[in-house]
Amino acid sequence: MNAESLAKAYILTHGVHFTPEALQHAITANAKRQNAVYNLPALALESSGSGSSSDRSINLIAPKFSRPQELFLTGGDGYTVCVSAVAPVPERQCAIVDFTSNQLTLETPGMPKIGVCVNEVRYVPQPSYYDKVTSSGRPVTRIVSACGYDEMNIWPWHDCAISKTCSFCGINAVHKQAGKNNDLLRAVTLRQAQNPSDYWNSQKESILSELSEAIDLAIDDDCYKEEIHLILITGNLADDQLDLQALIYSDIARAINAKHSGKFAEGLVAVTAPPSDSNKLFEMRDAGVSIGVFNLEAYTPTAFALHCPGKHRLGRDLYLNALNKGVEVFGWGKSWSNFVLGLEPASDLLQGAENLAAHGITPGANVLHCDHGAPIKVTPPTYETVISFYRELAILYNKYNHKPYYCQKALRTSLANEAYSGRF
Numbered sequence: 194m195n196a197e198s199l200a201k202a203y204i205l206t207h208g209v210h211f212t213p214e215a216l217q218h219a220i221t222a223n224a225k226r227q228n229a230v231y232n233l234p235a236l237a238l239e240s241s242g243s244g245s246s247s248d249r250s251i252n253l254i255a256p257k258f259s260r261p262q263e264l265f266l267t268g269g270d271g272y273t274v275c276v277s278a279v280a281p282v283p284e285r286q287c288a289i290v291d292f293t294s295n296q297l298t299l300e301t302p303g304m305p306k307i308g309v310c311v312n313e314v315r316y317v318p319q320p321s322y323y324d325k326v327t328s329s330g331r332p333v334t335r336i337v338s339a340c341g342y343d344e345m346n347i348w349p350w351h352d353c354a355i356s357k358t359c360s361f362c363g364i365n366a367v368h369k370q371a372g373k374n375n376d377l378l379r380a381v382t383l384r385q386a387q388n389p390s391d392y393w394n395s396q397k398e399s400i401l402s403e404l405s406e407a408i409d410l411a412i413d414d415d416c417y418k419e420e421i422h423l424i425l426i427t428g429n430l431a432d433d434q435l436d437l438q439a440l441i442y443s444d445i446a447r448a449i450n451a452k453h454s455g456k457f458a459e460g461l462v463a464v465t466a467p468p469s470d471s472n473k474l475f476e477m478r479d480a481g482v483s484i485g486v487f488n489l490e491a492y493t494p495t496a497f498a499l500h501c502p503g504k505h506r507l508g509r510d511l512y513l514n515a516l517n518k519g520v521e522v523f524g525w526g527k528s529w530s531n532f533v534l535g536l537e538p539a540s541d542l543l544q545g546a547e548n549l550a551a552h553g554i555t556p557g558a559n560v561l562h563c564d565h566g567a568p569i570k571v572t573p574p575t576y577e578t579v580i581s582f583y584r585e586l587a588i589l590y591n592k593y594n595h596k597p598y599y600c601q602k603a604l605r606t607s608l609a610n611e612a613y614s615g616r617f
Contacts, residue, residue, distance in 0.1 A: 196310035197268035198616035199580075200288070201276040202608055203301045203308075205262075205560040206576045208236075208281035209218035209288040211260065219293040222346075224261040224316030228323070229371035230338045230348060231364045231428075234260065234280035235563040238310035263317040263341060263605055266299070272616065275317060277605040279562040282573055290314065304576070315579040316513070317342055322411040324557045327403050335375045344422045344603035345411065345457075349404065349445060353428025355466075355503035359490060361533055364428050366566020377403060384431040393441055401448045408449065412456070422599040423449070423457040425482075426464040432507060439468035443480035450481035459484055459599070462529075466507070467515030474515070474522040486529040487512050492545030496537035500569070520553035526595050528554045535561030535574040539582045547584060550593040557598050558586070559606040583612035 211219070220228070227233055258276060267273045281287035286302040297315065301308035325333045338346045352368045369545060377400050386392040412421070425445060430438040446461050460483025467487045468474065474485060489512050490504070491497045498505040504512065513531070519528025532542055546556035561573045574582075590596060590613055597609035604610055611617065 194270050194306075194310055195272065195616040196307055197266040197272060197305075197312070198608065198611040199305055199307045200266050200299060200301060200311050201274050201482065201611065202576055202579050203304060204288045205277050205279060205562065205608070206282065206573055206579055207285045207287045207301075207303065208563075209264075209290060210280050210281055211278075212289065212291045214292040215290045215297065216260075218297065219316055222316050223319050225263060225319040225323075225339070226259045227262050228334050228338050229278050229367050230334065230346065231351060231367060231426075233367055233371075233565040234278065235565050235567075236260070236280040242375070250451075261316050265313075265315040265317055265342075266311050267313040267315070267601075268616075271310045272614075273602065275605045277341075277562070279606070280564075282563065282590060286574075310330045316352040318416070320414045320416050321507075322412070322414050325410045327406050327410070329401065329403060330374055331377070331407075333407045333410050336377060336404055337411040339414075339416055340424075340476045341599075341603040341605040342416050343420055344599060345417060346422060346427045347404065347408070347423065347426060347445070347449070348376075348408060349400065349425075349441065350378040350380050350427050351376055352380045354384045354434075355429040355433040356432050356506050357503035358498040359503065360569040360571075361490075361536070361561060361564065361567050363564040363566025367613050368428075377540065380428055380430050383437070384433060389430075389434055389437055390440075397444060401444065404445065405448055405452060408453065412453065420458045420600070421456060422459060422462070422603050424462045424464055425449075429466045429503070432503075435466050435507075436468045436470055436473055438465055439470075439473035439477055442482065443473075444562050446477065446481040454481065462486060464488065467511050469511075471515055474518055478522050483523065484527045484529060485515070485523050486531065487515045488529075488531045489513075490531070490533050491536040491542075492532060493537050493541050496541075500533075500536045516549065516554045517552060525553040526555050527600065530554055531598075532556065532558040533561050534558040534579065534582055535571060539574065543582065543585050543589075547589050547593075550589050550595055553593075555595045555598070556586070556589070557607060557609055558582070560608075562606060579608065580617055583608040584617050587612040587615075594598075 289300040299308040462484045463482045464486040601610035
């Protein structure tokens with residue numbers, strides 16, 4: 194039994210609770226804790242007394258008790274996965290991480306055999322650059338962060354100026370609380386600027402310089418020794434500024450590749466809103482973007498309109514056209530659309546995934562989880578649904594010559610790599 198992958202599925206569908214002993218060990222083990230760059234579990238602070246998971250407050254001031262962000266789970270054959278420490282799911286028996294007899298343990302109450310068969314449980318360590326600041330005094334983590342283990346996220350801004358936010362996303366709630374005064378740029382500033390393009394050009398040199406400095410401070414960290422999955426990611430700019438967003442991404446890609454070309458496993462991956470003018474994708478490619486990511490989040494028109502009202506206002510066709518254009522511009526398998534598994538029936542999403550994969554677009558999916566500030570009331574999918582979905586997705590990958598995104602140590606809320614590797 195490949196218990197590490199099954200345990201990851203259990204955590205993603207049930208959530209995880211840390212005992213006080215496990216939280217205390219997180220301090221001495223230098224566990225990576227919530228960096229609040231765009232999301233936080235709906236439960237971001239564990240109770241330090243009773244061991245219950247009833248305290249639903251958000252506390253970014255007391256890292257002593259803050260929740261670890263991720264776990265490494267290792268199977269008997271040495272295969273290691275990374276899983277996000279998602280919030281406990283109401284009415285389900287969440288996983289429990291404890292520290293006893295000088296080691297972390299994992300209990301999966303609803304399926305006890307899974308947890309006890311995991312060979313090793315470890316915290317994902319906090320990168321050393323998380324304590325660094327740029328020459329301007331800005332925390333490096335407001336520009337560069339590690340998602341999972343070896344994923345390097347680049348954040349020129351953190352807020353989202355789309356007309357209506359997605360139901361499952363708490364990006365603006367987290368931004369308001371955690372870091373709006375520490376960012377290089379803000380989407381709301383560009384939205385309010387009299388001439389947004391002129392504003393960007395006036396700030397571009399200093400922003401690109403500090404962004405480059407932050408990457409230099411991060412790139413030699415131990416977590417990036419084996420490989421780096423570089424992802425340029427932000428919230429959306431305002432609906433009428435999507436071509437400007439493509440321009441800014443192009444400027445950033447050009448600056449990164451001028452110094453670090455060839456250092457990234459997939460090249461530079463750009464997660465962005467589709468530009469209004471699809472020909473801007475050629476400019477992004479020529480600037481050094483290797484993969485364009487235009488996330489539909491939900492495939493069916495009904496689910497897309499319900500859960501992504503701002504994207505729906507832009508138009509589902511805008512996303513589909515960009516994805517198809519992306520195959521022409523970046524190549525087969527280099528135009529990506531990620532989804533949230535749980536927003537619509539899994540069978541509908543699988544049919545949509547096949548429709549995209551057959552045309553050269555690589556579909557992916559993260560398991561729906563409960564985030565702070567997200568208004569969604571939908572319960573995450575069941576364990577059985579998740580296992581079945583990713584098995585079928587792996588079949589589609591093989592059928593249409595696609596591969597999962599990144600690797601199993603980076604993709605912390607998806608089981609695509611595990612399924613593709615035959616762990617289920």
